[in-house]
Amino acid sequence: MIDTFVEQFPILIVTTGVFSAFTILVSGIFSRKIGYxxxxxxxxxxxxxxIAILNYVISFGRIHYWIGGWRPPWGIEYVVxxxxxYVLVVILFLSFLSVxxxxxxxxxxxxxxxxxxxYTVMQLLIAGCCGVVVTGDVFNLFVLAEVASLATYALIAIAGGKALRASFTYLILGSIAICFYLLGIGFLYAVTGTLNMIDMRLLLQNIYDNKMVQVAFAxxxxxxxxxxxxxxxHTWQPDAYTYAPSAVTLIMSTVVAKTFVYALIRIVFSVFTVNFLQKYINAWELVSWLAAVTIIVGSILAFRQYNIKxxxxxxxxxxxxxIMLGISMFYSYWGLSGALANILNHAVAKGCAFAAIGAIIYKTGLKDVRYYSGLAKKMPYTCGAFLISALTLIGIPPLAGFVTKFYLMLGCLEVKNYTMLAVILLGSLLTLAYFWRVVExxxxxxxxDENTHGNAEERFNEAPITMLAPTxxxxxxxxxxxxYWLTSIPLEIIDKMIASMGVILK
Amino acid sequence: MLEAIFEEFFARYNFWTAVLIIFIGIYAAIAKNNLLKKLLGLNLLQTGIFLFFISLGDIGNLQTLGIGDATPPIIWRTAEEKGYMYANPLPHVLMLTGIVVSAATTCVALALLVRIYKEYGTIEEDKILEIEALRGD
Amino acid sequence: MIDCNLAPLFTVISPAIASMLILISHRHPNIREAWTIIATIVTFSFVISMAPKVLSGETVECVLFEMIPGVEFAFKVDAFGMIFAITSSSLWILVSLYSIGYMRSLNEHAQTRYYFCFAWAITSALGIAFSKNLITLFVFYEILTICTHPLVAHEESQEALAAGRKYLLYLMTSGCFLLAASLITYSISGTTDFNPRGILNSEVPEFFLQLLFICYLLGFMKAAYMPFHSWLPTAMIAPTPVSGLLHAVAVVKAGVFGIIRVICYVYGVELTYHLGLGLLLACFASFTVIVANLFAIGEDNLKRRLAYSTINQLSFIILGVSLLTPFAIMGGMMHITFHGYMKITLFLCAGAIAAITGKKLVSELAGVGKRMPITMVAFTIGAIGMSGLPPVAGFLGKWYICLGAVQATEFFNQASYLAFIFVVLTSSILDVVYLFPIVRTAFFTGSNENLEREETKKTIYLFMIIPLLITATFSIALFIFPNALLIFDLAEKAVEDVYGGWLR
Structure with a gap:
């Protein structure tokens, strides 16, 4: 009984989310507080x-939900x-903390x-992201992605000022991106005549040589x-993160980013499959090189920024x-594990960092790292949290970020790719460089400053509990x-995830 | 040579048109300086994609050179008796959704533009960036 | 899942628990310091309680969990690890007492942070000593780097921060090399557990193994061999107890410890010899031994002079091990402890002088011998030990290494190994050249006016004077009874493990 009940949860999360958005909007007429x-x-x-879904999936296997009872390839199917x-739990957990x-x-x-x-828009954002994650239909993914994206544009713009321009740039680029995706689906639809992911995967199997399919993949x-x-x-991203309100940056950096990374993994592995990648492995290699360049250049760019966000x-x-580096080594168990682990690890670590920064900005209004002097005395807990997140992102053992680094390095060794090994290590050193400035x-x-003299109680100025607790x-x-990762207990789930991505490893 | 190109073009002219519109759209959305023109470019891009999808539905067109072999996807007795082919309705339905999404995007974008205009007094991107540079971080 | 003797685990985590208690009681300095002292004693008694078992050949092992197939997060106590653990945990007791005196008499800021990081440093040093495999060692190695940074940058001046940055840059880079090397080892041999026979075999191309060895050496940059030594003198800006315990004992010894682990327990003595790495490393180390001493002669800042002396002695240990003969390795291992005690005596003296008289340069020391006679006597004992003269423990280390060099000529049939004896002798002479002038200046120069004795003027000073007296006494005691802290037996046992099959 309870089991069949859980099978309704994927759709319920999306629909109740959308419904709740309207409720919040309407409730706003009566009270501005209740919406929250x-x-x-x-x-x-x-x-x-x-969590119930994850539990169910672990014990009983995949959930299929046919919307309106229409069988898949005709109707829309939700597959979990x-x-x-796993991704659903990650994004909902971080959504909850963001809220x-x-x-x-x-x-x-x-x-x-x-x-x-x-709050209406925020709810729509969360619902949209959940929808993207649970859906098993490529077109439905497009629609829900647009719901999430539109909500994001609005949320960024709410800050006013520079956020408006950042939001508009993101809107244009994001919409072009979605149009590319839509065009790709169009191509796939033209050759297969279906929109269901599982169906499409079966039908694509014999036509990997087709130019339409290749273009669609690109x-x-x-x-x-x-x-x-x-x-x-990535050009839209730094501006958008910088100028959005703190809470929005938090939810974007954790929930939205991870959702689209998930979508990418899902389409690449579940629709195109590993066999397709294997066929065009040289082209896919490009991804790992891009990732390598990003790790170096991105870190250097980060080092040059004084605005902490x-x-x-x-x-x-x-x-x-x-994550992309891990995915690019799809024929290596540890590479993929590193990528999948980083979805969670990075969400948690970056969430922590953004939350801490949000709290600091809330209390002091400072965004420039050069003015953070002595902050650890004023806000010891927040700064402590930031320190831990920084160490995590640097990859100090035994923190979560180390696991990512560790698995990815094992992956590199598994495929005997020593260049990428060096890149990962260099990346972690560069991360140290730009985080240590702040910590210092x-x-x-x-x-x-004259004002700071006085006893400890006066200087102590910690963030409110609702900000401090999530941080x-x-x-x-x-x-x-x-x-927990290092105890290798969660590797069991990782194994199953890799299996559900259709990757078969020795 | 030229004839072959023309033939190819006219055989699938709606697809070619879609391609043309998409490219114009992308160009405008990326290269134009005026934010409104960017938005118009985006709309063009979306329209091009709609055209592409709708063309997919017209199966008559896919099989022969003539257009309009297939009827609209309405099932009525005469059509069934005569064995008319009808267009695939699914892409059309998809594009109905697509149009809604596109309209929503445009709405949000226009609202943003209004706010940007109020904030900066212009919607030229280079001028906005100049103003931002003056204001500092 | 946890099958084991929990003693190593408790040993490692008890300073960590203490660090939390320290953090909690940051408002009450006396309680805070009490936690530190309790933790030091508890930790030391844990360590020493394991020693008999290790000597009797029992394995004290604690497997916590498996990180990746074939690599566990585990502690395994062996004779060699014991040497390092005994050294750092016994010195921690003394240095903690000293820290209290030093920090309070200088009225230093951020003392809670200081004690917190100090406790973590000991946790990681003990973790390194007891690690069962390279990955576990790496975990503690990184923690050690991170938690000692605040100690280096303690002063918070521009200079201290720059020193901190340099420290992190060098040591984190070395951490990267270590991780890479460990993982490559894992991918070659499927395990990273230390084994007295070595875990690598010669199936892999020789060139690759040599390259890997260099990667390991870069990984243990904490050993401060030249040309990667410059972080150590810079880090001397830290408070003296930090320079004493961490930069003379825990941190740098972790580097040396790692190098010995790699030579004896990862490559194995035999393979190291076959690859020609022993001689290469010995030459490298000899270079550092001589050059570091030359640097020391020109240094006026007392602590920096001692830092160069540390660099010299560390390479000395490396030299001993790289000779690859039983006596030499035994000498190297014992020298870890001996050098620890002697160097800490010197540092504590330097710190006491700085804290009580405020003098930091060698040239200012005139007359200090009259103002602080006990301290300077202790310093003299340390200096004698550094130069390898009897009756201080340093002699034993050098003696065994020289014996090892002689043994090497038989072993490898190459008379050229005798050259290393000259290196040892030259370095001893140089040691005399830069250490004894300090003693001379302190005692025999300066005006003849009656200077007051200052070192016993305040009670708090005794916290500094007593520990340094104890370490000086131990430096001599270890010469007379080399087995005082079981060091001799342990070193013998370790060498027996390493040479088990090959020699006899």
Missing amino acids: YILLFVTAIHFMMS DHLNA VFAKRSVEKEIDEKKHPTF LVVVGLGIKAAVFPL RMLAYSSIVNVAY EMYFKSVE MLLAILCIALGI
Whole structure:
């Protein structure tokens, strides 16, 4: 009984999400406060549902849900396997924390009369991302991706000022990206006559030589690559992350980015399959080189930024490159494990970093790292969390980021690719360079300002609990996850995820 | 030679037109300085894709040179009796959704443009960047 | 899943637990320091309690979990690891006492951070000592780098921060090489567990193994061999107890320890010899031994002079091991402890002088011998030991290494190994050249006016004077009873393990 109930959850998450968005909007007429609590409640429920889904998938296997009872290839099908379920849990968990975090930050940064609409759009964003993750239909993916993207554009623009231009640039580039994707689907539809992923995969099997299929592959990868901010298609991303409100940056860097990375993995592996990649392996090799260039160049660019949010934005680009590097070694178990692990690890670590920065900006309004002197004394917990996230992103053992680095390096050795090994290590050194500037400012420099003299209680000025709690939770997770990965218990799920990506390894 | 090219063009002129529109659209969306023109370019791009999808549905066109071999996808008795081919309705339906999405995108973009104009007093990208540079980070 | 003797685990985590307690009680300095002292004693007793088992040949092993197939996160205590662990944990007790005196009399800032990082440094040093395999070692190696950075940059001045950056740059880079080398080893042999016979075999192309060895050497840049030594003198800007324990014992010894692990337990002595790496490394180390001493002669800052002396002695240990003969390796291993005790005596003296009189340069030391006689006597003992003269422990280390060089001529049938004896002797002479002038300046120069004795003026100073007295006493005691801390037995046992099949 309960099992069949869980099978409805994928669609329920999407539909109730959209419904809740309307409820929040309508509730705004009566009270501007209530919307937030509806969003919080719904996201919490969704998070629990996602855990139930993951649990179900682990014990019973894939969930298929046919919308309206129409059998797949005709109707829209929602499929949840290990990969989706994992990503769904990741994004809903981070959505929930972002929502918790958002309250105070939004109160400060955004006009009160805009609150109901803000939360409406945020709910739409979450629902859209969940939809992208659970759907098994390429066209449905397009629609839900647009729902999520439009919500993102609006959320960025809410900050006003420079965010408007950043949002518009993102809108143009993002829409072009989605159009590429749509065109790619069009090509695939023309040759297969179906939109269902599983069906399409079967029908494509014999026509990998077809030029339409090759072009479609390129279009889809480029399209989703822009959305996931894969170098050199990342140009929209730093501006968007920098100027968006803190809460939005948090949700974008964790939820939205991961959603599109997932979409890319899903389409490449579940629709085109490894056999296709194997056939065009030389072309796919390009991805690993792009990733290598990104890791180096992105880190150097991050080093040049003084605006902390922009620096973290470049760091995100680098981390997506780590994922792409892992995917580019699709014939290596550890490479793929590294990529999949980094979806979670990076979401947690970068979430923590952005949350800490959000809290710092909330309290002090400082965005320039050069003014962070002595901050560790004022906000010890927030800075501690930032320190942990920085160490995680650098890849200090036994934190979560180390696991990514470790697995990817093993992957490189598995395929005897020593260049990439060196690139990963260099990347981690460069990460150290740009994070250590900030840490040094926070911890090893004191302010010579007159105001700061006084006793410890006066100087102590920590962020409110609703911001601190998610930040600290993420920081603890950085440590706990690292150790948990290292115990190699979660590798079981990774194995199944890799299997559900259709990769068969020896 | 030239004839062959023409023939190819006219045989699938709707696809070629779609390609043309898509390219014009991408060019405008990327290269234009005026933000509104960028948006128009985006719309053109989307329209090109719609045209492409709708052309896919017209199976008559795919098989023979003549156009309009297939009827609209309405099932009525005469059509069934005479064995008319009808166009594939699925791409059309897809594009209905696509049009909705495109309209929504345009709405958001226009709203943004209004805000940008209020903020900067211009919608020329280079001028906006100049103003931003003056304002500092 | 956890099958084992938990003693190594407790040993490693007890400083870490102490660090948390230190953090919690940051408002109450006395309680905070009490935690440190308790932790030092607990840790040391854990370490020493394992020694008899190790000597009797029992394996003390603690497997926590498997990280990747064939590589566990595990502790395994062997004789060699014990030497390092005993050295760092016993010195931690003394240095903690000293730190209290030093930090309080200078009224330093951020003391909580200091003790917190210090405890973590010991955790990682012990972790390195007890690691069962390269990956576990790497984990602690990285933690050691990160948690000692705040200690180097403690002063928070521009100079200290620059030193901190340099420190991180060098050591993190070396961490990258180490990780790469460990993983390559894993991909070749499917395991990274240390084995006295070595885990690599000659099936892999020789050239590749030689390259890998260089990668390992770069990985253990903490050993501060030339030309990758410059982080160590720079890091002397740290408070003296830090320079003492970490930059004379824990950190740099971790590097040397790693190199010995790689030579004896990853490559195996036999393979190292076949690849010609021993001689190469010995030449390298000899170069550092001589040149570091030359650098030391020209250095006026007392701590920096001692830092160059450290560089010299570390390469000395490396030289011993790279001779690849039982006596030489034994000498090298024992010298880890001996040098630790002697060098810490010197550093503690330097620190006490700086804290009490405020003098940091060698040229300013005139008359200090009258103001602080106990300290300077201890310093003299340390200096004698450094130069390898009896009756201080340093002599034993050098003696065994020279014996090893002689043994090498028989072993490998090459008289050229005798050249290394000259290296040892030359370096000893140079040691005398730069250390004894300090003693002379302190005691025999300066005006004849009656200077007051300052070192016992305040009670807090005793926290500094007593530990340095103890280390000086130990430096002599270790010469008379080399087995005082079981060091001799342990070194013998370790060498027996390493040569088990090959020699007898």
